[in-house]
Amino acid sequence: MMCKYLIHYFSGTGNTYHMVKTIERELSNRGNEVDLLNIEKYKDIKLVNYNLHIFCFPVYGFGTPSIMLRYISSLKAEVGCNAAIVCTSAGAEGQSLNHCKYLLNKKGFKVFLTDMVVYTYNWTQILNPQSKEIEERVFKDAEANVIEITKKIINNETYIKKTNIIILILSWPIFIIFHNLARRILGKTFITDDTCISCDKCKDICPAKVIYMYNGKPRWKSNCESCQRCINICPKASIQLSIIKLAIFVTLELVPILIIMDINNYIYHLPIIVNMILYCIMFVANTIIANILISIMEKVGLFKKIFNISYTKKYRRNIAKGFNIK
Known part of the structure; x- marks a missing residue:
């Protein structure tokens, strides 16, 4: 019996897109009708027109990307649509599958399958991507895994991937910090070196629309997804991590810890909850100060050159392959 599938997906640098195209191929080869929906190009759709929905996304900070969370919050299944969730990761899904399953169930979906496929990491802002040889091997293994998962989806086989309870507990605070603060800070540490040709490509392909042009050069607002698309897709490899910007953020975020330690050691020993509240307040305040300080320094020629100090220029x-963001 032919079924009609809708794959809702977000892909930062193409790993998830590769998975989605493999799922589409396997479903189509078995006579099913498949539509792909890139959530960056979201349009109003009739969910009931599809027998089954598949949600695909990469894992960021041991959780679901904020762009996917916002998209899910905009949906409402009218008659309990069946759904599957398949994420991509460099090795650990954290709490993403559990969180996404919970949200989709609340929206009226009936999630019968959750799984994760291992791909290469593309966090070029921090780590040098793996070699082409490793990438080819990982993609080959990933494709075989995706084919097996697709068979389960076609057969409506119930499979909920189990996550180690310790990993689940530990991944939640990491995700909360990443989702609310870390991704925004990391976005502000991007710079472009002297090879930038002002082509606007990074601005045009940014899924969060946080890149704007200033004097012909890109700058980043503070709502970055940390999807790494801009740094990986730049035709001149001009986008780098600024060591100095990162150092400013790290230094200012350490100040609250030192202040709280002094208060507890020399003035009054505060309860743990009070220390946590104080730290959160000062952390947010110092993040704002760091943003303002960097914005001012970026307008001074001397500081612009200092900001260009980086270690990512030689990163691959x-x-x-075949990634299409349209």
Whole structure:
């Protein structure tokens, strides 16, 4: 019996897109009708027109990308649509599958399958991507895994991937910090070196629309997804991590810890909850101060050159073969 599938997906640098295209191929080869929906190009759709929905996304900070969370919050299944969730990760899904399953169930979906596929990491802002040889091997293994998962989806086989309870507990605070603060800070540490040709490509392909042009050069607002698309897709490999910007953020975020330690050691020993509240307040305040300080320094020629100090220039850029963001 032919079924009609809708794959809702977000892909930062192409790993998830590769998975989605494999799922589409396997479903189509068995006579099913498949539509792909890139959530960056979201349009109003009739969910009831599809027998089954598949949600695909990469894992960021041991959780679901904020762009996917916002998209899910906009949906409402009218008659309990069946759904599957398949994420991509460099090795650990954290709490993403559990969180996404919970949210989709609340929206009226009936999630019968959750699983994760291992791909290469593309966090070029921090780590040098793996070699082409490793990438080819990982993609080959990933494709075989995706085919097996697709068979389960076609057969409506119930499978909920189990996550170690310790990993689940530990991944939640990491995700909360990443989702609310870390991704925003990391976005502000991007710079472009002297090879930038002002082509606007990074601005045009940014899924969060946080890149704007200033004097012909890109700058980043503070709502970055940390998807790494801009640094990996830049035609001149001009986008780098600024060591100085990162150092400013790290230094200012350490100040609250030192202040709280002094208060507890020399003035009054405060309860743990009070220390946590104080730290959160000062952390947010110092993040704002760091943003303002960097914005001012970026307008001074001397500081602009200092900001260009980086270690990512020689890093390999990594976009999955055939990646299409349209």
